[in-house]
Amino acid sequence: MATIGHNNLNAKLVLLGDMGAGKSSVVLRFVKGQFLEFQESTIGAAFFSQTLAVNDATVKFEIWDTAGQERYHSLAPMYYRGAAAAIIVYDITTQESFSRAKKWVQELQKQGNPNMVMALAGNKADLEEKRVVLAEEARTYAEENGLFFMETSAKTAKNVNEIFYEIAKKLPRAQAPQNPAGMVLVDRQGDAARASSCCS
Numbered sequence: 499m500a501t502i503g504h505n506n507l508n509a510k511l512v513l514l515g516d517m518g519a520g521k522s523s524v525v526l527r528f529v530k531g532q533f534l535e536f537q538e539s540t541i542g543a544a545f546f547s548q549t550l551a552v553n554d555a556t557v558k559f560e561i562w563d564t565a566g567q568e569r570y571h572s573l574a575p576m577y578y579r580g581a582a583a584a585i586i587v588y589d590i591t592t593q594e595s596f597s598r599a600k601k602w603v604q605e606l607q608k609q610g611n612p613n614m615v616m617a618l619a620g621n622k623a624d625l626e627e628k629r630v631v632l633a634e635e636a637r638t639y640a641e642e643n644g645l646f647f648m649e650t651s652a653k654t655a656k657n658v659n660e661i662f663y664e665i666a667k668k669l670p671r672a673q674a675p676q677n678p679a680g681m682v683l684v685d686r687q688g689d690a691a692r693a694s695s696c697c698s
């Protein structure tokens with residue numbers, strides 16, 4: 499069976515969730531391996547990119563970290579439109595952030611890309627003593643709604659790389675109908691030019 503040697507994917511990924519749930523912290527941990535106790539609240543959105551090797555492929559994530567404050571809600575469609583993947587983040591220490599996560603899932607189900615790979619991240623898993631959202635409740639919800647679920651901690655790094663890795667593994671299959679030949683051509687130079695002009 500023929501295999502495609504240079505199987506490079508570019509994947510737009512968006513993080514959504516309540517303010518303070520830890521979206522920026524999860525991205526910062528994944529992209530830079532850092533954690534800040536006093537991470538500033540995001541204004542509008544922030545862009546990052548990071549490449550992962552998965553089996554014989556590389557996936558370059560183009561990551562949009564959206565602002566969780568309600569006043570930025572109307573901007574969100576700009577970031578999730580055309581996204582191949584979404585991580586919906588809640589904070590395991592607040593029920594409100596879990597409710598907010600469910601609302602994001604509903605919105606994506608109605609208005610997002612139907613092939614989108616969706617992950618539910620129960621963040622701040624290091625704060626076990628303050629937990630109010632049970633992992634089982636979130637897992638059941640995720641299964642019923644076609645998401646995969648992991649508890650993460652941007653602070654300790656628990657499951658942060660893993661959640662992106664899982665998404666990367668699910669992407670080619672999820673995108674297969676859009677690329678019937680199973681091949682994605684990446685213009686690396688054009689890519690770099692676009693990234694620098696859009697987000698420097």
Ligand SMILES: Nc1nc2c(ncn2[C@@H]2O[C@H](COP(=O)(O)OP(=O)(O)OP(=O)(O)O)[C@@H](O)[C@H]2O)c(=O)[nH]1
Pocket residue numbers: 515516517518519520521522523524534535536537538539540541564565566567621622623624625650651652653654
């Ligand atoms: N203990 C703990 N604190 C965390 C974790 N992730 C984030 N925080 C803290 O939670 C606060 C909010 O984190 P952010 O990453 O700014 O949250 P956000 O979802 O990006 O917030 P907005 O930009 O307002 O939408 C910061 O003070 C972080 O240090 C975690 O896994 N564990």
